[in-house]
Amino acid sequence: xxxxxxxxxxxxxxxxxxxxxxxxxxxxxxxxxxxxxxxxxxxxxxxxxxxxxxxxxxxxxxxxxxxxxxxxxxxxxxxxxxxxxxxxxxxxxxxxxxxxxxxxxxxxxxxxxxxxxxxxxxxxxxxxxxxxxxxxxxxxxxxxxxxxxxxxxxxxxxxxxxxxxxxxxxxxxxxxxxxxxxxxxxxxxxxxxxxxxxxxxxxxxxxxxxxxxxxxxxxxxxxxxxxxxxxxxxxxxxxxxxxxxxxxxxxxx
Amino acid sequence: xxxxxxxxxxxxxxxxxxxxxxxxxxxxxxxxxxxxxxxxxxxxxxxxxxxxxxxxxxxxxxxxxxxxxxxxxxxxxxxxxxxxxxxxxxxxxxxxxxxxxxxxxxxxxxxxxxxxxxxxxxxxxxxxxxxxxxxxxxxxxxxxxxxxxxxxxxxxxxxxxxxxxxxxxxxxxxxxxxxxxxxxxxxxxxxxxxxxxxxxxxxxxxxxxxxxxxxxxxxxxxxxxxxxxxxxxxxxxxxxxxxxxxxxxxxxxxxxxxxxxxxxxxxxxxxxxxxxxxxxxxxxxxxxxxxxxxxxxxxxxxxxxxxxxxxxxxxxxxxxxxxxxxxxxxxxxxxxxxx
Numbered sequence: 299x300x301x302x303x304x305x306x307x308x309x310x311x312x313x314x315x316x317x318x319x320x321x322x323x324x325x326x327x328x329x330x331x332x333x334x335x336x337x338x339x340x341x342x343x344x345x346x347x348x349x350x351x352x353x354x355x356x357x358x359x360x361x362x363x364x365x366x367x368x369x370x371x372x373x374x375x376x377x378x379x380x381x382x383x384x385x386x387x388x389x390x391x392x393x394x395x396x397x398x399x400x401x402x403x404x405x406x407x408x409x410x411x412x413x414x415x416x417x418x419x420x421x422x423x424x425x426x427x428x429x430x431x432x433x434x435x436x437x438x439x440x441x442x443x444x445x446x447x448x449x450x451x452x453x454x455x456x457x458x459x460x461x462x463x464x465x466x467x468x469x470x471x472x473x474x475x476x477x478x479x480x481x482x483x484x485x486x487x488x489x490x491x492x493x494x495x496x497x498x499x500x501x502x503x504x505x506x507x508x509x510x511x512x513x514x515x516x517x518x519x520x521x522x523x524x525x526x527x528x529x530x531x532x533x534x535x536x537x538x539x540x541x542x543x544x545x546x547x548x549x550x551x
Numbered sequence: 552x553x554x555x556x557x558x559x560x561x562x563x564x565x566x567x568x569x570x571x572x573x574x575x576x577x578x579x580x581x582x583x584x585x586x587x588x589x590x591x592x593x594x595x596x597x598x599x600x601x602x603x604x605x606x607x608x609x610x611x612x613x614x615x616x617x618x619x620x621x622x623x624x625x626x627x628x629x630x631x632x633x634x635x636x637x638x639x640x641x642x643x644x645x646x647x648x649x650x651x652x653x654x655x656x657x658x659x660x661x662x663x664x665x666x667x668x669x670x671x672x673x674x675x676x677x678x679x680x681x682x683x684x685x686x687x688x689x690x691x692x693x694x695x696x697x698x699x700x701x702x703x704x705x706x707x708x709x710x711x712x713x714x715x716x717x718x719x720x721x722x723x724x725x726x727x728x729x730x731x732x733x734x735x736x737x738x739x740x741x742x743x744x745x746x747x748x749x750x751x752x753x754x755x756x757x758x759x760x761x762x763x764x765x766x767x768x769x770x771x772x773x774x775x776x777x778x779x780x781x782x783x784x785x786x787x788x789x790x791x792x793x794x795x796x797x798x799x800x801x802x803x804x805x806x807x808x809x810x811x812x813x814x815x816x817x818x819x820x821x822x823x824x825x826x827x828x829x830x831x832x833x834x835x836x837x838x839x840x841x842x843x844x845x846x847x848x849x850x851x852x853x854x855x856x857x858x859x860x861x862x863x864x865x866x867x868x869x870x871x872x873x874x875x876x877x878x879x880x881x882x883x884x885x886x887x888x889x890x
Contacts, residue, residue, distance in 0.1 A: 350782050374785025381783070387775035389829030393560060394772075401773055402785030408769025410560070432562075447780075454784060 301325050302347060302458065302489070307356035309342055316342045317353070318513040324506070326457075329484045330491045331500040331521070334510030335534050340493045341382055343510065344460045347491065348379035360458070374402035378456040382463050384447055386436045392427055392446050393418065395435040399453030421452035424479060426472075440467035448476070452483075459483065461492040465499070477503055501525055509533050567834040570827050574841040578624070581845060585620050585852040586613070590859045618750040619742050623851045623865065624844045625757045626806035630813050631820030631843020632764055633802035635835055638821050639774050640795050641691070643702045644884065647817030648683065648803045651705065652712030656686030657807045658737040659716040662723050665731055672748045672808075676756070680804030686712065687800065737811035740866015742851055749809045756805035763798050764836055771795065771832035812866055815873030816843050822880040846872055 302324040309317035317339045324330050332340045345351050346358060349365045358365050360376055368376070378399075386395060399421065400414045410418075422431055425445040430438060435446050444467045451459065465473050480490055480503055494500050500507060500521060507524045509516040511533050517524055531538050587593045591612050601613050630648065638646050648654045660682035661675050668674060690712060694705045721738070724731055773786040774795065781788050806813070824838035850869035855862045 345779075348783055350779055370782070370787050371785040374783065377783075379779070379783035381777070381779040383777075384780045385777045387772070387830055389825070390772070390775075390831070391563065394563070394831070397560070398772060398776065399784055401770075404769075406770075407766065415560075450780075450784070 301361070302491075303357075303359040303362075304347070305357045305359070307346060307353045307358060309339075309346060309351065310354050316513050317346065320356075320513075320515050322508065322515060322518055324489065324491060326489050327484065327487055328489060328505045329480060329503055330489075330506045330508060331504040332491065332493045332508045332510060333495070333497065333500060333533075334516070338510040339513040340510050341462050342513075343508075344379065344462050344491065344493065348377050348460050349373050350379065371402045374454065374456065376456055377458040377460060378451045378454040379460045380447060380451045380462055380464055382466070386443055386446065388434075388436050390435055391432050392422065392435045392438070392449070393431045395446055396421055396427075396449045396453050399450040402454065417455050418453050421449040424452055425449040426475060441469055441472055444468055445472065457488055459488050459490045459492075461490070463493050463495070465494065465496070473499070497525055497530070563831075567828050567831060571834060571837050571841070574838055574845075578841050578845055578848075581848050581852075582620060582624055585623075585848055586616055588852065588856060589616060590855070618747055619745050620848065620851070622745045622750045622753055622809050623742055623847050625753050626810045626813070627816060627820075627847025627850075627869075628840035628844035629753075629757060629760065629802040629806045630816050630847075631824075631839040631841075632761070632836055633799045633806075634817035634843075635821035635824065635839035636764065636767070636771075636795050636799040636802070637687070637817075639771055639832070640792055640799070641702075641705060642775065643705060644822060644825070645702060645706055645818065646709075647815070648687075648807070649709075649713060649812065649814060649817060651690045651709040652686035652716065653683040653690075653800075653803055654686070654807055654812050655713040655716035655720070656689070657682030657804055658734075658812065659720045659723075660685070661808060662720050662731060662734050662737065665734060666723055666727055670733075672746070672752055675808045676752050676805055679808035680800055683804035683807060684796070684800035686716070687796065737807075739864040740811040740813045740869065741854075741862075741864030742810055745809060753805060753809050756801060760798055760801040760805070761840070764802065765833065767791075767795060767798055768832040768836045771836075772830070775830055810847075810866065813847065814866055814870040815877050816846050816869055819873045819876045819880065820846065822884075823876065826883075 304320055304322050307317055307320045308315070320343070332343065334340050342351070346353055349368070352366065360368075365373060396418050397410060397414070400410060400417060403414060404410065422428055425448050427442070427445055427449055430442060435443065438446065444464070448461075448464060451461070464476060468476060477499060480492065484490055504521045506518065507521045508518050509524060509529065516533055517529065527538065527542060530536065531541055583598070587595060587598055589612075593613055593616075598613065601610060634647050637648070637651065638644055657679045660678040664674050664678040690705060690709045693708050717738075724734060770786070770791055773781045773784065773788070774791060776784075778788060803817075820843035821835065821839040823842050824835050828834035828838055847865060847869055850872055851865035853863075854865045854868040857863065
């Protein structure tokens with residue numbers, strides 16, 4: 299079965315251990331959510347899987363191939379990563395910006411094929427940006443810009459999708475839309491790993507939850523098993539009383 | 552199916568091409584005009600008969616002028632294009648060859664080469680390209696990790712390097728007792744010293760560097776993205792930066808060898824182009840070339856006709872033309888930042 303494997307992964311900057319001895323397996327065609335407090339190493343974990351940074355120790359394999367042995371283009375054809383923050387270049391239209399996602403599919407002469415255009419249009423349609431395709435991307439509202447970023451990620455058409463807090467800046471409607479989109483994409487055979495902060499959202503879409511704390515894997519498993527008040531209090535170091543209220547009443551939804 | 556409405560790039564490409572064609576046509580008209588105007592005027596008939604192979608008495612003047620204007624066109628264009636690439640690599644619209652130490656280090660190395668080894672066009676070219684590469688590298692590496700945080704830093708370090716290098720260049724030129732007088736044009740930028748051999752070398756360099764830049768332009772937009780996004784779409788960021796930097800050094804170094812210090816053209820040409828075509832690399836590169844060439848050709852035309860039979864170095868007139876444009880760009884740049 300095709301999957302992502304992390305074997306004894308360590309990542310440190312100077313003396314600071316960011317990811318500490320982490321081993322896990324992510325199965326194909328699953329929607330995995332990573333949750334944990336700020337600074338627990340969630341984004342670093344995604345960046346490691348995406349191959350943007352190399353582990354200090356340990357191995358990361360995708361479909362039984364070490365990601366270090368793949369070229370940048372072939373890795374991009376397998377894994378696509380949406381960073382937490384990214385800059386949209388000035389003056390490019392939404393269409394031109396999303397087209398950058400096709401980079402790994404282009405030849406060295408750099409022309410967009412008919413297939414590329416179809417993929418771009420499809421990505422724009424999926425993120426509800428069809429009406430804004432000819433607008434300058436950098437001048438859109440924050441939520442619309444975030445949708446353009448997601449569209450760029452989708453245009454890349456890779457089977458593995460890593461999203462670092464994709465809900466940033468999206469209003470409720472667009473958040474619901476994105477949740478639906480993630481479920482749809484999973485049905486289409488994608489493997490999705492996403493960092494979310496809203497536990498209700500996690501519960502409604504996740505097949506698997508990864509709980510992180512201080513660079514370590516705290517727990518991994520089905521949301522129904524893991525998302526209970528005891529684990530969450532433990533992971534987030536929260537006051538039980540306050541969290542209990544918040545947990546019973548769906549504040550964010 | 553793909554059509555005009557479903558694929559917005561077709562419409563944008565069409566608009567971009569129209570602007571480039573308009574620019575190219577204007578440039579050709581200016582080129583022909585500068586061939587016929589001069590201390591010795593040449594009629595269009597004479598120009599036509601020269602092109603069709605019928606020889607007349609003014610052949611030599613025309614031949615000289617074609618070389619000179621071709622050098623002006625190519626060098627101005629190459630500086631514009633090279634600067635557009637530099638601005639992309641550094642993600643900084645306020646970068647230009649003379650503001651990053653490229654021009655002054657290149658001039659310095661050429662003058663040192665001529666002083667210690669000897670004068671030859673090929674040596675001048677090699678040292679010029681090498682010098683501009685070294686100048687940019689010093690400047691870039693000194694500010695490397697701080698690019699996005701402090702764009703002014705790069706320019707300030709570049710200016711300091713330029714001052715130091717220019718001082719040494721002047722010292723050597725003074726010390727050489729008129730032996731290196733032909734390199735004085737480096738200080739102000741002029742086509743006066745252009746020889747047939749220089750033109751030939753510039754044409755060869757242009758034939759190598761311009762097509763490479765056009766191929767590069769198809770990949771260049773990923774350099775505008777932040778590092779994480781460009782890596783995650785599979786772009787070989789460091790390799791692209793290195794190739795871009797090499798092409799920019801070729802373009803700028805070889806034109807410095809032919810025309811010396813070209814002042815404001817480097818910063819003005821890409822910024823004016825950006826107003827018309829935005830950050831679309833292919834269009835930006837082509838239009839930067841056209842506008843750079845346009846400014847330098849106009850500067851040379853004015854420089855050699857305004858006080859005939861004497862001449863003002865084209866670098867000086869180019870700066871007079873480009874300075875108000877530069878102020879306009881600065882005004883727009885800072886207004887844009889405050890909005």
